[in-house]
Amino acid sequence: MLKIGGMRKVNPELMAFIFAAVSKDTPAEGAILSVMIIPVTIKCFACGRTGTREDSEFMCPYCGSRNVHLLSGLELSIEVLEVESSLLNHE
Numbered sequence: 001m002l003k004i005g006g007m008r009k010v011n012p013e014l015m016a017f018i019f020a021a022v023s024k025d026t027p028a029e030g031a032i033l034s035v036m037i038i039p040v041t042i043k044c045f046a047c048g049r050t051g052t053r054e055d056s057e058f059m060c061p062y063c064g065s066r067n068v069h070l071l072s073g074l075e076l077s078i079e080v081l082e083v084e085s086s087l088l089n090h091e
Contacts, residue, residue, distance in 0.1 A: 001034040005075040007056050012037065034080075040073035 004010045012035035019033040039052040046065035053059075056073075059066055 001036055001078075001080040003036050003038055003075050003077050003079045005038045005073040006040040006054075007070075007073040008076060009056075010035065010037070036079070038072050038075045041071040042068040043071055044068050 002015075015035055016033045019031075023029050023031060040054075040056060041050065041052050042058065042060065043050045044060035044063060044065055045067045047060060047063040049060065049062045050071065051061040053061055058068055058070070060068055
């Protein structure tokens with residue numbers, strides 16, 4: 001499973017399609033790619049509230065202040081990788 005922040009503007013369906021295409025004729029052919037989109041979360045220094053945004057605008061969704069800090073939304077990590085033992089090289 002990939003964890004990808006909302007600021008990265010990734011389309012999970014397109015990413016899965018591309019993964020299927022590039023993994024063809026490799027040991028990864030037929031593997032399932034899961035993508036979890038992490039919401040853009042900001043902390044507002046003006047009103048003290050924490051909120052999420054659907055867009056990438058750095059503005060508090062409550063008071064409209066631009067005096068905010070990004071808490072999440074830029075992530076890009078492999079969270080889980082499962083491999084069948086038959087695919088591992090046991091030399």
